[in-house]
Amino acid sequence: MNVIDNAGVLAISTRLQRLAEQLRKDGVLIYKDHGIDFEPKWFPVIFVLHNKGVLSVVEIASEIGYTHPSTITLLKELEKEKLIKSGRDKTDERKRLIHLTEKGKELVSKMGPVWSLMIRTITEITNTTNNLMRAIDEVEAVLQKKGFAERALELKSKTKKKKPE
Amino acid sequence: MNVIDNAGVLAISTRLQRLAEQLRKDGVLIYKDHGIDFEPKWFPVIFVLHNKGVLSVVEIASEIGYTHPSTITLLKELEKEKLIKSGRDKTDERKRLIHLTEKGKELVSKMGPVWSLMIRTITEITNTTNNLMRAIDEVEAVLQKKGFAERALELKSKTKKKKPE
DNA sequence: CAAATATACGTAGTTGGCTACGCTTCCGCA
DNA sequence: TGCGGAAGCGTAGCCAACTACGTATATTTG
Incomplete structure (x- = not known):
């Protein structure tokens, strides 16, 4: 048993981060195993767009609980992957409206079973x-x-x- | 209620990370409030050295559950702060043996009450x-x-x- | 005992989030 | 109705972990 595990609550932040990292990495592996080219960090954006249809940058950020600069970085990647598209809001020129592309929608339906598998697995793991x-x-x-x-x-x-x- | 909170377990990694970040930042504030110049990320290294005395780089990394490059980065910072010192192992020239300096030991005893306060607070928070x-x-x-x-x-x-x- | 392998440490570059700041557009009110 | 603050977006740069890879010393083995 290593010391940090005993140091208890003071290392809580460290341990949360480690656990997060571990799960994220394994997430990549699971997608890969299903022949899907998808990064876990994209999930929140894709999922919220899948559910809500069309959203602006700030709306997405607020929905997924990220800052808007982080969201923009994700959106850039997703746009490069051609999973999303965006255009100006005609009634408010400041806004950029984002939506899934056909490719994005296809990917979502392809990922359905994987998500379900992940949910079952995590439920099993956290059922303590x-x-x-x-x-x-x-x-x-x-x-x-x-x-x-x-x-x-x-x-x-x-x-x-x-x-x- | 935003969507990501409902997406549940699939965003678990994201949420763990967010929580870790939040606690780490507040940790900085608490140390600062006590007039102590200490970063939460240093805790694992300092604590393990406090408990075990003298350790090599890889031993520390293993104890705190970090990779050795991450540990080296922390050690560099701590050495600059003059909280630790290191020297070659005479029986194994590959190893660098690390130990707390006097300043490091003083800081540890100064941080005792802060740690105790943090432990009480986290206990309160997580007592759900x-x-x-x-x-x-x-x-x-x-x-x-x-x-x-x-x-x-x-x-x-x-x-x-x-x-x- | 020399060669192969393993261990210890270090550097370089990546990642996935963040804050700080600035520019543009919109809107409420004097 | 025009102007000052608010809202939306974007860029730049930070941060704390990581992986990949290289070098030097130690150990094992044919």
Whole structure:
């Protein structure tokens, strides 16, 4: 057993990141095994476009919870892959409206079974005493109310005030 | 409610990463608030050196679960901060032995109360129906036995074999 | 004991997200 | 109605991990 696993909560960020990386890499392998040329990082954009049809850059970013520059980078890649197309919004010249191409739509339907396989596998993996997905949901909800740093500083001052003058 | 939150498990990697990033950034703020110039990413290295005394580069990497190049980058930063020092192993000229400096040891004891505060805060945050730390422990254990991709491909072939000719 | 293999470390370049900043277009209000 | 702030998009550059590859020393083996 290595030390970091015992260091516990202080290395939580590190461990989350490691786990994320591990799953992402295996995701690539699974797509590849099904003969599909698709990167897991594209999933959020493709999925939201599949569900909502036509969206602007900022709308996509907001839906998938990314910043808009990150989203733009993804969109560039997807456009190069000819999975999406975009054009100006006629009623609002600032906006770029994005939608799936035919190739994109075909890919989505081809990926259906793979997604279903992944979902079943992840469900199997995370079906432990403490369910990882639900734990993430819960922690995200807690943090949305008040962040980590804010809570810590609050807890600090509370402790200090234990013995008020 | 945005779509990605519903897409559920398929975006698990993305969500883990986001959470990790969020916690790391707030970690910086907490150290800063205590007047300590320390980056959360340094924690694993410093902590393992604090616990084990003297280690080589590869030993540290293995202990903290990083690749050795990542570890080397961290070591360079820590050496610049004069928190660690290193020298050649006399019995094995390939090895570099790393240890904390006096400044490093002082910093560790100065950070004690901060770590304790962080531990209490994270415990508070993750003390939900599904405990995040325990969920990570459990999933890591499951994945160690057999990875995500391996499980998926296995599940696939099992399903296919349902109707053997 | 020399050659092949393995181990330890280092460098270079990639990746997938981010922030900071700037430009254009839109809209509300004086 | 025109102008100042807001909204949408884009670029540049950062960050913290990674992989791929190279070099030097150690170890194993024919």
